Amino acid sequence: VSQTRRDYFGLMKMLESNESNSIKENITWDFLGGIPIEGQADEIVKRAKDLIAKGYKIILYEKNSVSLNEFDEQLNKADLILGNLMIDHGAKSTYGKSMESGLPFSMIKKAKPCLMIKGYNYPINLQSSVVEYSDNNDLKRILEGLASDKKLVENLKKAAFMNSMQYEVNTIY
Numbered sequence: 001v002s003q004t005r006r007d008y009f010g011l012m013k014m015l016e017s018n019e020s021n022s023i024k025e026n027i028t029w030d031f032l033g034g035i036p037i038e039g040q041a042d043e044i045v046k047r048a049k050d051l052i053a054k055g056y057k058i059i060l061y062e063k064n065s066v067s068l069n070e071f072d073e074q075l076n077k078a079d080l081i082l083g084n085l086m087i088d089h090g091a092k093s094t095y096g097k098s099m100e101s102g103l104p105f106s107m108i109k110k111a112k113p114c115l116m117i118k119g120y121n122y123p124i125n126l127q128s129s130v131v132e133y134s135d136n137n138d139l140k141r142i143l144e145g146l147a148s149d150k151k152l153v154e155n156l157k158k159a160a161f162m163n164s165m166q167y168e169v170n171t172i173y
Contacts (some may be wrong), residue, residue, distance in 0.1 A: 001033045001061075003040045007084045007117075007136075012047045014136040015056060023140070026147040028057040029082075032074050034065035075110050078152050080146070083116040084139070111164035113156035115142060129160035 003009060008031070016026065031048060035041045048058050059074075066074075075081075083103045104122050107114050113129040116122060122130060133139040146152050165171065 001031050001035050001041055001046055003044065003086075005086060007086055008044045009040075009047070009086055010136045011082075011139075012044075012051060013138050015051055016047075020139065020140075020144050020147075022147040024055055027143065028059065028073055030059040031061070032059075032066065032071060033061065035060070035062055037064065043100060072110075075106060075112070078110075078112055078130050079157065081112050081113045081114040083120060085117055085120060107160060108164050108167045111157075111161045113153075113160040115139065123165055126160075126163050129156055129163050131155060131156065 001106075006104065008105050015023070031044075035045060045062065047061060048060055061070075081103065085103070103114060103116070103120070104126060106112065107122075107126055107129065112128075113131070116130050116132050118132045118134050131142055133142055
Protein backbone atom coordinates (compact mmCIF):
# COMPACT_ATOMS: atom_id res chain seq x y z
CA VAL A 1 0.00 0.00 0.00
CA SER A 2 2.01 2.90 -1.33
CA GLN A 3 1.09 6.26 -2.83
CA THR A 4 4.19 5.89 -5.00
CA ARG A 5 2.58 3.01 -6.91
CA ARG A 6 -1.17 3.65 -6.68
CA ASP A 7 -3.30 6.75 -6.29
CA TYR A 8 -4.75 6.01 -2.86
CA PHE A 9 -5.19 9.68 -2.00
CA GLY A 10 -7.14 10.37 -5.20
CA LEU A 11 -9.36 7.36 -4.54
CA MET A 12 -10.01 8.35 -0.95
CA LYS A 13 -10.68 11.97 -1.93
CA MET A 14 -13.26 10.68 -4.40
CA LEU A 15 -14.86 8.54 -1.68
CA GLU A 16 -14.82 11.41 0.83
CA SER A 17 -16.70 13.62 -1.63
CA ASN A 18 -19.06 10.82 -2.65
CA GLU A 19 -22.74 11.58 -2.23
CA SER A 20 -23.88 8.28 -3.70
CA ASN A 21 -24.84 5.58 -1.23
CA SER A 22 -24.52 2.92 -3.95
CA ILE A 23 -20.72 3.05 -3.76
CA LYS A 24 -20.68 3.09 0.05
CA GLU A 25 -23.23 0.28 0.43
CA ASN A 26 -22.28 -2.02 -2.46
CA ILE A 27 -18.49 -1.89 -2.75
CA THR A 28 -15.91 -3.40 -0.42
CA TRP A 29 -12.40 -2.07 -0.96
CA ASP A 30 -9.53 -4.43 -0.22
CA PHE A 31 -6.26 -2.51 0.09
CA LEU A 32 -4.47 -5.77 -0.56
CA GLY A 33 -0.89 -5.30 0.48
CA GLY A 34 1.44 -4.69 3.35
CA ILE A 35 1.82 -1.28 4.94
CA PRO A 36 5.41 -0.09 4.45
CA ILE A 37 7.15 1.67 7.31
CA GLU A 38 8.34 4.57 5.15
CA GLY A 39 6.49 6.92 2.85
CA GLN A 40 2.92 8.08 3.29
CA ALA A 41 1.49 4.76 4.45
CA ASP A 42 0.48 6.12 7.88
CA GLU A 43 -1.60 8.83 6.20
CA ILE A 44 -3.23 6.27 3.88
CA VAL A 45 -4.17 4.08 6.86
CA LYS A 46 -5.48 7.08 8.84
CA ARG A 47 -7.68 8.27 5.97
CA ALA A 48 -8.89 4.73 5.28
CA LYS A 49 -9.89 4.37 8.94
CA ASP A 50 -11.75 7.70 8.74
CA LEU A 51 -13.68 6.34 5.74
CA ILE A 52 -14.42 3.11 7.62
CA ALA A 53 -15.86 5.21 10.46
CA LYS A 54 -18.12 6.88 7.86
CA GLY A 55 -19.47 3.50 6.78
CA TYR A 56 -17.19 2.52 3.92
CA LYS A 57 -16.15 -1.12 3.79
CA ILE A 58 -12.35 -1.13 3.55
CA ILE A 59 -10.10 -4.06 4.40
CA LEU A 60 -6.62 -3.10 5.63
CA TYR A 61 -3.64 -5.31 6.43
CA GLU A 62 -1.77 -3.54 9.17
CA LYS A 63 1.47 -5.41 8.79
CA ASN A 64 4.61 -4.89 6.72
CA SER A 65 3.86 -7.57 4.15
CA VAL A 66 1.13 -9.92 2.99
CA SER A 67 2.17 -13.48 2.14
CA LEU A 68 1.70 -14.71 -1.40
CA ASN A 69 -0.84 -17.30 -0.16
CA GLU A 70 -2.90 -14.67 1.64
CA PHE A 71 -2.65 -12.32 -1.34
CA ASP A 72 -3.90 -15.03 -3.71
CA GLU A 73 -6.67 -16.07 -1.33
CA GLN A 74 -7.96 -12.52 -0.97
CA LEU A 75 -7.63 -11.76 -4.68
CA ASN A 76 -9.70 -14.85 -5.43
CA LYS A 77 -12.59 -13.21 -3.53
CA ALA A 78 -12.54 -10.01 -5.61
CA ASP A 79 -14.99 -9.18 -8.36
CA LEU A 80 -12.77 -6.51 -9.90
CA ILE A 81 -9.22 -5.22 -9.69
CA LEU A 82 -8.73 -1.46 -9.49
CA GLY A 83 -5.71 -0.42 -11.54
CA ASN A 84 -5.39 3.07 -10.10
CA LEU A 85 -1.69 3.21 -10.89
CA MET A 86 0.57 6.21 -10.81
CA ILE A 87 1.69 5.48 -14.38
CA ASP A 88 4.62 7.87 -14.76
CA HIS A 89 7.64 7.40 -12.50
CA GLY A 90 10.05 9.89 -14.02
CA ALA A 91 11.42 10.42 -17.50
CA LYS A 92 12.40 6.80 -18.13
CA SER A 93 9.95 4.82 -15.99
CA THR A 94 6.35 4.25 -17.08
CA TYR A 95 4.06 1.42 -15.95
CA GLY A 96 3.02 -0.73 -18.88
CA LYS A 97 5.92 0.47 -21.02
CA SER A 98 9.32 0.45 -19.32
CA MET A 99 8.19 -1.35 -16.17
CA GLU A 100 5.41 -3.77 -15.25
CA SER A 101 2.92 -3.57 -12.41
CA GLY A 102 1.70 -7.16 -12.39
CA LEU A 103 -1.90 -6.12 -13.18
CA PRO A 104 -2.18 -8.07 -16.44
CA PHE A 105 -0.66 -11.13 -14.75
CA SER A 106 -3.19 -10.92 -11.90
CA MET A 107 -6.04 -10.43 -14.37
CA ILE A 108 -4.98 -13.54 -16.31
CA LYS A 109 -4.03 -15.74 -13.34
CA LYS A 110 -7.21 -14.99 -11.37
CA ALA A 111 -9.55 -14.32 -14.34
CA LYS A 112 -10.49 -10.89 -12.97
CA PRO A 113 -11.68 -7.82 -14.85
CA CYS A 114 -9.98 -4.51 -14.15
CA LEU A 115 -10.87 -0.85 -13.87
CA MET A 116 -7.75 0.66 -15.44
CA ILE A 117 -6.47 4.21 -15.62
CA LYS A 118 -6.18 5.36 -19.25
CA GLY A 119 -2.63 5.31 -20.50
CA TYR A 120 -1.65 1.95 -19.07
CA ASN A 121 -0.43 -0.32 -21.85
CA TYR A 122 -2.04 -3.73 -21.26
CA PRO A 123 -2.35 -6.70 -23.67
CA ILE A 124 -5.03 -5.96 -26.28
CA ASN A 125 -6.62 -9.38 -25.85
CA LEU A 126 -7.67 -8.36 -22.31
CA GLN A 127 -9.60 -5.36 -23.62
CA SER A 128 -13.06 -6.91 -23.19
CA SER A 129 -12.47 -7.24 -19.45
CA VAL A 130 -10.97 -3.78 -18.91
CA VAL A 131 -12.95 -0.63 -18.24
CA GLU A 132 -10.72 2.39 -18.69
CA TYR A 133 -11.26 5.63 -16.80
CA SER A 134 -9.63 9.02 -17.31
CA ASP A 135 -9.80 10.53 -13.81
CA ASN A 136 -11.45 9.99 -10.44
CA ASN A 137 -14.68 11.68 -11.54
CA ASP A 138 -14.89 9.23 -14.42
CA LEU A 139 -14.05 6.36 -12.03
CA LYS A 140 -16.84 7.49 -9.69
CA ARG A 141 -19.36 7.47 -12.56
CA ILE A 142 -18.26 3.96 -13.58
CA LEU A 143 -18.37 2.67 -10.00
CA GLU A 144 -21.88 4.03 -9.51
CA GLY A 145 -22.98 2.17 -12.64
CA LEU A 146 -21.33 -1.07 -11.57
CA ALA A 147 -22.67 -0.78 -8.00
CA SER A 148 -26.23 -0.33 -9.22
CA ASP A 149 -26.18 -2.95 -12.00
CA LYS A 150 -24.65 -6.28 -10.94
CA LYS A 151 -25.18 -7.65 -14.46
CA LEU A 152 -22.45 -5.31 -15.73
CA VAL A 153 -20.03 -6.81 -13.21
CA GLU A 154 -21.08 -10.35 -14.15
CA ASN A 155 -20.52 -9.62 -17.86
CA LEU A 156 -17.04 -8.28 -17.12
CA LYS A 157 -16.27 -11.37 -15.04
CA LYS A 158 -17.38 -13.65 -17.89
CA ALA A 159 -15.18 -11.72 -20.34
CA ALA A 160 -12.24 -11.96 -17.91
CA PHE A 161 -12.69 -15.71 -17.67
CA MET A 162 -12.72 -16.06 -21.46
CA ASN A 163 -9.64 -13.83 -21.73
CA SER A 164 -7.86 -15.88 -19.09
CA MET A 165 -8.58 -19.07 -21.03
CA GLN A 166 -6.45 -17.70 -23.89
CA TYR A 167 -3.44 -18.20 -21.63
CA GLU A 168 -4.16 -21.81 -20.67
CA VAL A 169 -1.23 -24.14 -21.43
CA ASN A 170 -3.17 -26.14 -24.02
CA THR A 171 -4.25 -22.96 -25.81
CA ILE A 172 -0.71 -21.63 -25.93
CA TYR A 173 0.61 -24.94 -27.26
